[in-house]
Every structure is written in structure tokens, then in C-alpha cells.
Amino acid sequence: MAYLEAVDVSKSFGGVHALQGASFEADRGEVHALVGENGAGKSTLIKIISGLLRLDRGQLRLDGQDIRIDRPVAAQRLGIGTVFQELTLLPHMTVAENLLIGREPRDRFGLIHPGELVRRAARILGGMGLQQIRADAVVSGLPLAQRQLVEIAKVVSRSPTILLFDEPTSALAEREVAWLFDLIRGLRAEGRTIVFTSHRWNEVRDLSDRITIFRNGQRVGTFAAAEIDENRAVELMTGRHVSALFPPLPALPPADPVLEVSGLASGRIHDVDCTLRRGEILGIGGLQGQGQRDLFLALFGAQRLRAGTIKVGGRPVTIRHPRDAIAAGIGIALVPEDRKAEGLFLPMSVRQNMTLPVLGRLSHLGYVDARRETQMVGGMVRQLGIRTPGLDQVVGALSGGNQQKVLIGRWLLTDARILLLYDITRGVDVATKHDIYELVTTLSKGGRGIMYYSSDTAEMAHLCHRVLVMREGRVATELRAPEITPDALVRASLQVGAEAPA
């Protein structure tokens, strides 16, 4: 009999039905993957089971008993632990305070014992193989991946019988993903129930015993992992046949370099040389945190250069500020992974978001030429296939993939010749990913130079003409088109990690 059950659960926000009579069952001792496009209702279901949202209709059952979960504490008491996609760590508190919040060790006066708190937290981290994380470090000072590990450690250390993971790997690099998978397999061996969501099919395939597919707030089906393949799953998720996830790589015509970088040093990168040609998609690979981000920020003028020269179209340029990068004659634009924090203004409209950098060109005597603005924005929305009810739609109401397209559209309006795309498909569902791949390929065919970083190795392998694998702030290896495979990339990245630092 199923251990955890959700029966005919419905939930709507305003007029939007996130879940419509969706059911789900997970057994004791199984790893169950929950897959579907963004907006299919996976996260909503997980939030309902963990008490963050209340269901409108339907029933939850645990071990055959009806249960009511109206707040997070209620779920925790029932032995349900959740690793949310948006972390629930308290940034200005220490790792130890976060790990043991609500169950701090007390002294004989009933007061929290700070020394014991840190020791106990260090023991928990050590016991899970996370010795590299200091228990007394402040969370906001940790890199994103380590924060994710702390979040996982926090939830697992509460010893829940049911563990829900909402996109646990989106912030992790290969090594940490391997750690997490070992952890999950260990928990399964102990008889715990694990439910997780992921947009990466290889993870779903490698880890899960059963797979439940959601579409439009309903369950499409539950399958044993062995009896369904990726193409079938994608079909069920999207409701249409996607012939191939990745478009064919366009041929690379001989062309002059549009961007030449030599001896670049900034942040943790040093001595980086690279060239980008017109129409080329150049991948910047390697393990997470090897300086890829610094390279992108430095080229966009968002981070100071210590040394090095940048040439655009053969002409040396100085980029001290994103303003310089966007300026006519240079035309470098950055699309970051955290579009909410580093690019878009969520409460503002598609129109306002897109034309922000070109308002000067659109206006006469301080007044914006609304007709030309509508023309430009409308054209871009059509060209990029942005799914929005109108140009004045608030960007925050669009799906993640469409938000990403709005940001790309903004830079295309500035006539950017060089696009720096940094992990733009993180947390984006498979159909939108497909759209973004097509878009990137089309842009490269149109003669733009594209620098591409992704935490998804398969993406780098299929999408790029060339990949520079980075290691400790330098370019370690270069791979060229036919020889770029996920295996080769991982090998190039890991081999690097095994070498002793000089």
C-alpha cells in the first residue's frame, strides 16, 4: 500500500489552476521522481505536502490515515522534510544556527548552549561527509552550492521518514550531485520515502524507481523507471512531439574574430586568452566556480579588470561599466542566471523592461515615442516567440523561460553583437529550453558571437562550436565541435580537479 498519498488535490491562485484533481502515491523505501514542465504543478504539490500552501480540495494520507497539514511545523511533526527550490536558510545566521533551528542544544538553565550548538552542527556536517563546510560560518558568505548542501543537511538531519526534494541539483556541480545521489540511495536503503523533481532526464533515470509525470496540474501517468524513455516522457510532459531537444549546430563560416581577449585578470581569473568569432557559440566549461562567472562579469564591465586587453572587432576597447559594454560600437550584453536579481524589473511591464537601455534613442525632448516603442517591442516579442498576453503584461507574471527571452530581447534591441549567456536555462522547463536552444542557434546564424555557460553538461556538448574548459581561473583545455561530448567535458573538468595544484 502507498505510504504517502495525495488524492484529487486541487489548488488555484486567483483564477489560475495550479493543480486540478491531481493524485500521487509514493511507497516506503522508494525514490520517486516527479517530472513535468514549469507550471505543471510539481512544486505546488510539494509545497502542499510540506505545509507551505493549503490545498483547496482533496485529501492527503500517510500510511492509510487521513492527515491535515496546515503549516510547515505540522508536516515536520509527521516526519515530512522538504528541501525547497528556493532555499529556506537564514542568510545572516551561522550554518550551525540554521542546521539546528528549533532544536538547539540547551544548558541546565534552559538556555541555548552556543558552544555545543557549533559542535553538534559540526558533527552533523562531518557525519554527512561535508567537513569542508564550517559550522560557525555565516550562511551569506558561502557559495550557492554550499548553501544548498547546508539546506540538504538541515532537512536530512531531522531524520524525516519522507523527504521531498524540489530541484535539488539545480545549484550543484557534478561532484556534489554525486554526493547527493549517494545520500539519497543511502536514505532509500534505510526505508525512507524520497520524492524529487528535476528537469534533467539523466538524473531522473539514474536515481528513481518510479516516475510520475505531471502536465497542466494533473497526473499524466506513473511509470516504473525502466519502462519509459526520455522521448516518451518529454512527449507526455509537453503534450506534443519534440523531435530533438537540441537543434543541429549551424556550420561555422570562416569569419574574423569579433572579440579578442588576452591576459585578462579579474576576480579569481588570471591570464585568460580567448577569441570569439562572428556566428560562433563558444562554451565556457569546467566545474562550477572555476571563474566562469568572473569572466562574464568582467567582459560586461560589472567587475573590475586587474590586467588584460579586450578587443572588439579588432579595436581595443575599455570597459569599466556595463554602460560601456552596451554602448554602440562595442555591443556586449550579459544575460545572467539570476534574472530576478541581475536584470529584470519584475513589477514592470514587458515593454518597459525591454526598452530601458534604448529609451534615450526612442525619445525626443524627454518624451518616449510610444508608437516606435510598440513597434520595436512587438517585433521582438514575435521574433523571439515570447508567450505573453500583451506588451504591458508585468514581467513577474511570465514563466521563467519567457522572462529569460524578455531579457535577451532587451539586448537585441541595443544591437548587441556579443551575447554573454550565463546559465540561462537553469530551472527552465524542457519545452522552453528547446525554444531557447533554437533561439541561441538562430542568433549565432545571424552573425552574433555568443559566449555560453551552463551548469548542464549535455547542453554545452550539443550547443557549442567550441568549449574552453576552465580550471582555477585559467583556461585549461579547449574542445572542438565533434569531440565535445558530455563525457569528454566531464573528464576534462574532473581530470583538472585531480591534478595537484602547482
Next chain:
Amino acid sequence: MSALALEREPLGERLRRYALRNASLVLSYLVLVAMVIYYVAYAAGHGQLSVFSVTSVFNNTMPLLIAAMGQTCVVLTGGIDLSVGSIVSLSNSLAAVYMQDSLRSVVEWSALILIIGSLAGATNGLLVAVGRIQPILVTLASLSVWAGAALFVLPQPGGTIPAGFTALLAGNAWGIVPASSIALLLLIVFWMAFRRTGLAVALYAVGNDERSARANGVPVVWAKIAAYALSGFFAALAGLYLSAVTTSGDATTGAIYTLTSIAAVVLGGVSLFGGRGSAAGSMAGAFVLTLIVNLLFFANINPLLQEFFQGLVLILAMAASVVVNLLLGRSS
């Protein structure tokens, strides 16, 4: 780095890490130390350093310091309490009108006034936490309500405070130790213990990120109500202390504490965004603000310029804090 290495870390390294993490707090104490040295040198040079002058510094600081402790609780949750000043006034007016010169009256009225303050604060908390109204709006409204109530209780300045009450809070023990310094010690002990309770963790957690706090099972609503109730309690206590120090009542005397308590909190390095800082810093901030007034008094500067100089110090302190944080951000 293993768990064992953590325990064996040398003291110097631990201190360095502490200072880096609590840069704002350390800075506020550096400012305080500088002010104290300057004050002592100046007062000694002018023959004004005496038990009396030291006692008066402590006495003048205590009401502000207590009000700032309450304000700290609210600011830690990411809120702000503008009603502090009115509750101080109300408390002062009630004490001046009703408190009689008998132990029983003093105890009963002190208790009643503290309860009224706590309830006034809890009401703010209820409106903020359950009513989901902006803290600044809620407390701006209750600022008026309690200011009006204070004027109703004591329309004209006057009333009396029992001499014994003044001696207890604002006098000197054994003729030399300011009673205020003992009260300060008690407050410090209170804060050290409070900092290690579940409620304190909840206040910090709510100020860090309310959504995350909730997901971690922190009782967000109760924590907020408690924060404002504590603020009201401390404001009432500050009003009692002010009564003991000034020995009379005035329904408008507390008004200034709204802004100075916020200033002390800011000087003490508590983040107005919530979740970071400590009442230890606010205490230093309260002393700094009072010492400025004393120094201006010694230096014969026009009292009308007091607020000007207090504001100036506040701006300088904040600028210094920004610079220090920038420098630390670069180096780490």
C-alpha cells in the same frame, strides 16, 4: 578543516573572525571608547569629573538605553516602532500622577505601568503580524494615540515622584556606585540570557527572511507580537526610569525617545533591514548620544544646537560603518 580543528583554533584567530563578522558592533564600541576618553579628559581638565557627574551621565543614559533595547527587538524583526516616545510619555505621566510615596504604591503602579506598556506594544504587534499592516503605519498611529492618552492623564507638566523611587533607580549605592550602573548590569545580564532563548532566535530568524523562518517552523506571528510587546515593555520601563531621574511628570517629555532610540540602534550597528545586530550595540549607541549632549554642555555650546550635533555624529558613524564594511568586503 575538521570539527576538531575548529575547537583548537587559536584565540587570536577566533577574535579576528569575530571582529570581521561583527564589524558594525566593534565599530560602535570603538566610537564609544573614543567618546569616553574624550569626555573623561575634558571633564578632568575642567575639574568636573566627580561621582556626581558620572552618576548623571549614567542616569541620563538609562531611559534612552532601555528604550533602545526595546527598539532593538523590533528592528531585529525588520520592523520599526515609532510609538516608543509616546509610551515613555504615558508611563512618565501615569507615574507622576498616581505613584504615592509608599512601597506598595510604587510596586503596584510600576507593575501596572509596565503591563500597560506591554499591552500597548502587543497591540502594535497584533496589527503588524495578524493585520499585515506596515509597521511604520501602525506605530505612527499608536504614537498619536498614546501621546493623546499621556496628555489626558497629565495636561500640564507637574506631579511628583516618590523620593524613595528616585533614590532606588537614580541614586548612588554606598554613596559612590551609581544605581544606574547596577541597573545597566542587570540589563546586560538580561540580554545575554535573552539572546540564548528560542524567542531571540525567532526574532533574528524573522528579520533574516520571514518566509524561510516560517518554513523552518518558527512561529512568525508570535515572534512579531512578542517583539512589539517587548518594545512597549521597555518603553514603559524607560518612562519609569525617566520619572525617577527627572522627579516630575511631563506628557511631552518622551517624544524625543522615538527618534533617539532609533538613532541609538543605528549607531549600535543593528541593521534596519532586520536580522543583524545586537542590543549590546544599541547600548553603546545610547551612551554615545548622551555623551555628546554632555560634552556640548561642558563646551558651552548653545543647547539649541544639541540635535544638530547629535545628527552630525549619527551621519559620521554611519559613513564610517559603510567605509569599514566596504574595506572588509574587499579584503575577504
